[in-house]
Amino acid sequence: MNDTSPPVKLNAPLDASPNAISARGLVKSFGDVRAVDGIDLDVPRGIIFAVLGPNGAGKTTLMRMLATLTRPDAGSASVMGHDLMTAPHAVRTAIAMTGQFASLDEDLTGRENLVLLARLWGFRGRAAKARADDLLTAFDLSHAATKQVKDYSGGMRRRLDIAASLIVTPGVLFLDEPTTGLDPKARKDVWAMIRGLADSGVTILLTTQYLEEADQLAARIAVIDHGKKIAEGTSRELKAATGSGFLHVATADPARLDEAAGILEQRLGHRASRSTEGAELSILAGTAKDANEALAALVGQGIELSDFSMGQPSLDEVFFALTGQPGADAGRKEATL
Amino acid sequence: MSDTSQLQKLPKVTRPATPSALSNALVFGWRAVLKFKHVPEQLFDLVMTPIMFTLLFTFVFGGALAGSPSDYLQFFLPGILVQTVVFNAVYSGMGLSTDLGKGLFDRFRSLPIWPLAPFAGLMVGDILRHLIAGTIILTIGLILGYRPEAGLFGIIAAFAMLIAIGFGMGWIFIVLGLLIRTPTTVMTLGFTFLFPLVFASNIMVDPATMPDWLRAFVDVNPVSLMTSAIRGLMGGGVNLGEVVLALIAPVVLTAVLAPTTLWLYLRR
Numbered sequence: 001m002n003d004t005s006p007p008v009k010l011n012a013p014l015d016a017s018p019n020a021i022s023a024r025g026l027v028k029s030f031g032d033v034r035a036v037d038g039i040d041l042d043v044p045r046g047i048i049f050a051v052l053g054p055n056g057a058g059k060t061t062l063m064r065m066l067a068t069l070t071r072p073d074a075g076s077a078s079v080m081g082h083d084l085m086t087a088p089h090a091v092r093t094a095i096a097m098t099g100q101f102a103s104l105d106e107d108l109t110g111r112e113n114l115v116l117l118a119r120l121w122g123f124r125g126r127a128a129k130a131r132a133d134d135l136l137t138a139f140d141l142s143h144a145a146t147k148q149v150k151d152y153s154g155g156m157r158r159r160l161d162i163a164a165s166l167i168v169t170p171g172v173l174f175l176d177e178p179t180t181g182l183d184p185k186a187r188k189d190v191w192a193m194i195r196g197l198a199d200s201g202v203t204i205l206l207t208t209q210y211l212e213e214a215d216q217l218a219a220r221i222a223v224i225d226h227g228k229k230i231a232e233g234t235s236r237e238l239k240a241a242t243g244s245g246f247l248h249v250a251t252a253d254p255a256r257l258d259e260a261a262g263i264l265e266q267r268l269g270h271r272a273s274r275s276t277e278g279a280e281l282s283i284l285a286g287t288a289k290d291a292n293e294a295l296a297a298l299v300g301q302g303i304e305l306s307d308f309s310m311g312q313p314s315l316d317e318v319f320f321a322l323t324g325q326p327g328a329d330a331g332r333k334e335a336t337l
Numbered sequence: 338m339s340d341t342s343q344l345q346k347l348p349k350v351t352r353p354a355t356p357s358a359l360s361n362a363l364v365f366g367w368r369a370v371l372k373f374k375h376v377p378e379q380l381f382d383l384v385m386t387p388i389m390f391t392l393l394f395t396f397v398f399g400g401a402l403a404g405s406p407s408d409y410l411q412f413f414l415p416g417i418l419v420q421t422v423v424f425n426a427v428y429s430g431m432g433l434s435t436d437l438g439k440g441l442f443d444r445f446r447s448l449p450i451w452p453l454a455p456f457a458g459l460m461v462g463d464i465l466r467h468l469i470a471g472t473i474i475l476t477i478g479l480i481l482g483y484r485p486e487a488g489l490f491g492i493i494a495a496f497a498m499l500i501a502i503g504f505g506m507g508w509i510f511i512v513l514g515l516l517i518r519t520p521t522t523v524m525t526l527g528f529t530f531l532f533p534l535v536f537a538s539n540i541m542v543d544p545a546t547m548p549d550w551l552r553a554f555v556d557v558n559p560v561s562l563m564t565s566a567i568r569g570l571m572g573g574g575v576n577l578g579e580v581v582l583a584l585i586a587p588v589v590l591t592a593v594l595a596p597t598t599l600w601l602y603l604r605r
């Protein structure tokens with residue numbers, strides 16, 4: 001592969017394809033594991049596109065292939081009009097990636113990290129420093145500019161890592177699990193940041209294990225599991241496939257959980273599933289009224305409830321609805337809204 | 338929150354003129370210099386062992402090995418410089434392994450830059466390390482009474498040779514750093530490989546007293562060849578043949594391992 005080919009200009013005519021990313025039949029195996037097993041993907045320009053899947057689904061591998069970090073075993077793809085296999089250097093001029101794990105130099109300060117990258121992109125002297133300072137301000141990190149990154153909090157690190165991908169405004173920004181490990185406030189901040197970027201015209205491909213994240217941010221969602229795409233659509237389409245009103249119930253006496261399941265199934269006409277921990281039931285309940293009546297029936301039978309809530313399906317339940325099997329190991333705790 | 342409003346104001350920034358490969362490499366060199374600024378304690382690792390070796394061998398074994406500590410120091414100091422540079426290379430492999438483990442190089446690999454630039458930067462860092470550690474050891478030697486008979490030019494030539502040695506040996510550990518994701522394993526492997534090379538050499542003792550089979554090895558050990566050349570350069574009386582012999586290993590290592598490094602790094 002000719003990695004040292006001269007960079008292609010961003011605005012070359014090649015760049016005119018309607019999709020930011022277009023992939024066909026991507027495959028990548030590690031030994032016996034088919035991490036990505038024949039994925040097609042079309043990401044229109046200017047949208048936020050989420051790849052949703054449990055641990056080990058192949059999200060990172062898919063993204064690394066598209067970002068020229070891993071070579072596909074089979075398949076083809078173009079990113080911003082550049083062919084992934086024959087013109088990886090041109091692809092690199094048009095993308096930026098923030099990986100699942102921080103790709104920063106912990107020993108350097110936040111500003112030094114950004115100045116380093118700005119210089120690598122070709123900003124000189126003062127221009128590189130100015131670019132770094134602009135980004136530090138935009139990402140609310142000016143106060144920590146001269147601190148070593150090893151002293152940053154998780155949220156600050158994530159912001160700096162994303163800022164590091166924006167030295168030059170990329171055509172496509174890859175974000176691998178941008179909010180995993182962040183507290184709710186930091187997560188909301190990163191979401192706001194991602195929306196702001198999308199508004200300024202950057203195409204964003206992000207991966208996530210959280211249904212809510214995909215739901216909140218993405219115009220389109222692809223669900224992948226075991227290296228295969230099992231569904232794709234808008235959040236509304238995916239939920240319609242699953243049903244949106246889920247009733248979650250916990251009985252005060254765990255021994256009566258089965259009895260409660262029977263009553264709910266009879267009332268609501270759907271199958272109840274137990275949470276992974278086995279202490280809770282989830283069942284599709286068409287409307288709030290149906291759910292209310294079902295709860296009343298439980299109380300009528302003298303079954304005391306320790307907790308109940310109405311909510312969105314968990315990732316587990318989306319998987320269940322899409323595949324007929326529980327998701328590989330999508331824990332309800334993480335996935336519930 | 339403030340981020341969003343400010344981000345929406347972030348103007349679209351296009352790429353400035355493509356920088357040259359040299360400019361890319363210099364940026365990584367700058368990174369190596371910054372590392373010295375922020376992690377000065379790395380120098381401690383580099384110079385403590387050679388300082389202890391110098392003191393221990395000179396004062397404890399020196400009299401027995403060479404008649405007097407001062408005579409031994411005259412023999413030993415050029416050798417300890419070689420040992421320092423060779424061991425230094427291990428630390429640079431560890432640094433690379435650490436960087437790779439953290440995904441930092443993934444970012445570098447996804448940038449449209451000269452692919453070898455990060456390694457050129459590592460080399461700049463290594464050369465600085467060799468120079469700093471070498472200077473500290475030499476200074477201590479001078480304080481203890483070492484006399485470089487070939488004078489300042491001898492020292493400059495010896496340091497140039499040390500850098501060439503460090504550059505060549507550096508590739509071994511860059512390759513190990515690329516292959517092994519645990520920095521401590523890189524270190525253990527590195528020292529396991531280097532200890533026999535350094536001890537079964539003419540750094541500490543004259544091989545004349547060794548059994549024949551061992552001397553046969555010591556005489557062709559690249560570390561011995563390097564040490565002989567450095568001794569000649571610093572003490573006077575070096576000949577071209579010695580310099581050429583000393584440079585064989587660094588040149589061969591570079592010729593074989595630089596392309597290997599590139600291949601390993603770009604393999605994906």
Ligand SMILES: Nc1ncnc2c1ncn2[C@@H]1O[C@H](COP(=O)(O)OP(=O)(O)OP(=O)(O)O)[C@@H](O)[C@H]1O
Binds near residue numbers: 034058060
């Ligand atoms: N470098 C590698 N060597 C061997 N196996 C790998 C490698 N990278 C990924 N795999 C395997 O490929 C599969 C998919 O991994 P991948 O990291 O793409 O999943 P993921 O969806 O990103 O998971 P997570 O949510 O945990 O990040 C897993 O079974 C993983 O063990």
Ligand SMILES: [Mg+2]
Binds near residue numbers: 176
């Ligand atoms: Mg992943």
